Amino acid sequence: MRAAPVPEIMLEPAFNPNSSPNQDAGTSRDALGLGSAAAKGLDVRHGTILTLEDINVSFDGFKALNHLNLYIGVGELRCIIGPNGAGKTTMMDVITGKTRPDSGIAYFGETLDLTQMSEVEIAQSGIGRKFQKPTVFEALSVFENLELALKTDKSVWASLRAKLSGEQRDRIDAVLATIRLDNSRNRPAGLLSHGQKQFLEIGMLLVQEPQLLLLDEPVAGMTDAETEFTAELFKSLARKHSLMVVEHDMGFVGSIADHVTVLHQGSVLAEGSLAEVQADERVIEVYLGR
Ligand SMILES: Nc1ncnc2c1ncn2[C@@H]1O[C@H](COP(=O)(O)OP(=O)(O)O)[C@@H](O)[C@H]1O
Numbered sequence: 001m002r003a004a005p006v007p008e009i010m011l012e013p014a015f016n017p018n019s020s021p022n023q024d025a026g027t028s029r030d031a032l033g034l035g036s037a038a039a040k041g042l043d044v045r046h047g048t049i050l051t052l053e054d055i056n057v058s059f060d061g062f063k064a065l066n067h068l069n070l071y072i073g074v075g076e077l078r079c080i081i082g083p084n085g086a087g088k089t090t091m092m093d094v095i096t097g098k099t100r101p102d103s104g105i106a107y108f109g110e111t112l113d114l115t116q117m118s119e120v121e122i123a124q125s126g127i128g129r130k131f132q133k134p135t136v137f138e139a140l141s142v143f144e145n146l147e148l149a150l151k152t153d154k155s156v157w158a159s160l161r162a163k164l165s166g167e168q169r170d171r172i173d174a175v176l177a178t179i180r181l182d183n184s185r186n187r188p189a190g191l192l193s194h195g196q197k198q199f200l201e202i203g204m205l206l207v208q209e210p211q212l213l214l215l216d217e218p219v220a221g222m223t224d225a226e227t228e229f230t231a232e233l234f235k236s237l238a239r240k241h242s243l244m245v246v247e248h249d250m251g252f253v254g255s256i257a258d259h260v261t262v263l264h265q266g267s268v269l270a271e272g273s274l275a276e277v278q279a280d281e282r283v284i285e286v287y288l289g290r
């Protein structure tokens, strides 16, 4: 990758946890010029991309996660459901390093101990997270937003001046097609619909080629057509990526999930196909039957 002669940081991208260089991983994105390069070396020899074992998180004595055990297979599309306060978001916070568990084991692949990594290191190792509210740069074009997400090592100003390599341009083009925004590439992101902004934000994760994607209530506020496209998109991303999707919309869950985990009071209450968990008396009691 060409090192452009640019001044030091002018503006920090607000959305971006990766703005400081990774000191410890040894294979920073910048050194390799490829977002996924470090992640491609991820050790998944046993077929498990994420391992959470006996995770406990307390907030002022309240157990948000309570001896939580959860495993995600490589290429799996897992849906997480459960009542409000079940600990779904807290679980994602633990995986991304935002919240440290009081105890328990959290591994990405076989060797990366998430409890010992910073949020930046976790993101750079190949875990991408999408929050509910889109955080795109409204004044910048769709293409520029993807460009910024790709060049996470630089400030906004430096990123927009640094020339894209052919490979990077191809990657952005491929993502634009995947999220169906190729015809809006030059539009300011602020002019997109709510759903399109969500797709752009998913695109901003995809240009970094994460191996594991965490998506918290991705179809909230979407139209039916946007929800349907999201289902198609997620199904097309599975296998190449592993996905963990928290969602309340059972129609959506039913259209994408082969495997569903029900969280309740910080633990796994049930796991199986959607039909299996929907038939589970305990699940009906605490969640579906309300
Ligand atoms: N930072 C925090 N401080 C105190 N309590 C929290 C914090 N984050 C979450 N909680 C509590 O932990 C429980 C689980 O929350 P959360 O993970 O957001 O659930 P879910 O996403 O399943 O609705 C809730 O009772 C919530 O109020």
Ligand SMILES: [Mg+2]
Residues within 6 Å of the ligand: 088, 089, 090
């Ligand atoms: Mg939540």
